[in-house]
Amino acid sequence: MKATAIACLIITGIGATVIANSAPAHAASFSTCTTSQFNIADNVTGTSSCQISNDFNQDFLNTNPSTVNQAGFFDLTNWEFGGKIGENSGYGGTGSGQSGTWDISSVVQNSWNNVMLVFKSGQGTNLVGYKVTDGITSGSWISPFEQAAFNFNSNGSRNVSHVSVYYTKGAKPPVTSVPEPGTIVALSLYGGSILVSRRRKNQTVG
Structure with a gap:
């Protein structure tokens, strides 16, 4: 009985850990940057x-x-x-037009966990975000606002209005590993053996 309770506590603890580290829910939706008709995923170098x-x-x-x-x-x-x-933000590079460069080497801090470049154009296009690869601080870009990706009625690509830099700060959350089922069983058996041992000892003393 008690061994079963121990196993339940172990499983409950694991479940609580997994839920706490799950990704935040949000209402917005996104489109892929790569299809059979277009590929804008590689329009910005140094991103993942x-x-x-x-x-x-x-x-x-x-x-x-x-x-x-x-x-x-x-x-x-x-x-x-x-x-x-x-x-005039301290970032190097050019942030408008058909192509340019980006450089955050002079302002990036060790406390930054993630860096994102957000590209904006004009009417008929939505924001495009590129997550910067860890350890990369500069690169080049060409406009991601291609006709095939956004279905606007014009040839070629639209100009980029500007590129914004975003980042997150703080310690990265630890990776929580979930024990294999065999480990849970072993822990449960170990807890059960302790209980049996204590009962025998108590019977001997009495």
């Missing part, structure tokens, strides 16, 4: 992931939470605005 927001075409900063946190880019809702590329 790309998402097109289906809900937001403006990166307004005067709301709480900010647009990128409402959207939940890359399943994160704690993005902080760092500034715009090439606009």
Whole structure:
């Protein structure tokens, strides 16, 4: 009986840990950056992931939470605005037009866990976010606002209005490993053997 209770406590503890580390839920949706018709995932070098927001075409900063946190880019809702590329923000590079560069080497901090570049264009396009690869601080880009990706009625690509930099701070959460079922059984048996041993000892003493 008690051994079963111990096993239940172990399983309950694991369940609580998994739930606590699950990704935050958000209402926004995203489109893929790669299909059989287009591929804008590699338009920005030095990045590992790309998402097109289906809900937001403006990166307004005067709301709480900010647009990128409402959207939940890359399943994160704690993005902080760092500034715009090439606009007296300390970031190097060019942040508008058909192509340019980005450079965060002079401002990046050890406390930054994630960095994201958000590209904005004009009407008929939504925000495109690129998650920067860990350890990379500079790269180049070409406009992700291609006709095939956004289905607007024009040839070629639209200009980028600006590129914004976002980051998250704080210690990275530890990776919680879930024990194999065999480990749980072993722990339960171990707890049961302790109880049996105590009962025999008590019987001997009496």
